[in-house]
Amino acid sequence: MKPEVGADHDQEPRENRGVSILDLFLRILAIIGTLGSAVAMGTTDETLPFSTQAFIFQAQYDDIPAFRFFVIANATVCGYLALSLPMAIYHVIRRGAAKSRALLIFLDSIMLAVLTAGASTAAAIVYLAHKGNASANWVAICQQYQSFCNRITGSLIGSFTAVLILILLISLSALVLYRKPK
Incomplete structure (x- = not known):
């Protein structure tokens, strides 16, 4: 006599496989976001056209330690995330891998x-670059270094998108562990 397999039991592995495939896809998206953010920030510099041999007006990401930390964190x-891809593929193949x-x-x-810390510290500096701080006599530099500011702002978008993806990945994994049959 064969044990009957209920509809709920059949549905659970397919749902977990779908979540595992989504996990794999989200990891790839997060890799793209963090890699793009690190490259965009790490290659950002701008020299103003009115620089002379005596005075060079240049903005580089590595002039600011928070931006260096941002690049390292990303x-x-x-x-x-790249190293976690084989484990994500393993979860697509073997759905019951709780450990x-x-x-x-x-x-x-x-x-x-780590990523939230890096993105947040860079966001604070980007805010100062755009708005300045009158009480500390820090002037906004984005009027002069527009290309520099656009690139560093764009790199924040990729990094904060990866933060949201990581939150979703953690939630998805927790959901799969919660729904795992006992």
């Missing part, structure tokens, strides 16, 4: 913290 998270999902939740949480 590159680190990008590397981690590796729990490990991914833990590591994804650490990378979320």
Whole structure:
């Protein structure tokens, strides 16, 4: 006599496979976001056209430590996400891998913290570049360095998108672990 397989039992593995495929796709998107952000910020510099040999008016990302941290954070998270792809593929093939999902939740949480810290520190500097701070006598530089400011602002978009994707990845993994049959 064969045990009957209920509709709920059949549905659960397909749902987990769909979530695993979505997880893999989101990891690839996050890799693109963090890599693009690191490259965009790391290659940003602008020299004003009225610079002379005696005075060079130049803005570079590595003049500001917060931007260096941003590049390192994005590159680190990008590397981690690339290294996590085989585990994500494993979850597509083997849906009941609870221990590796729990490990991914833990590591994804650490990378979320690193990426959020990097993006937030850079966002504070970008805000000052756009608005300045009159009480501290810091002038806004984006009127002069428009290309520089546009690139650093664009790199923040990719990084904060990756932050949102990591939040979604953690939530999806937790959902799969929560729904796992006992």
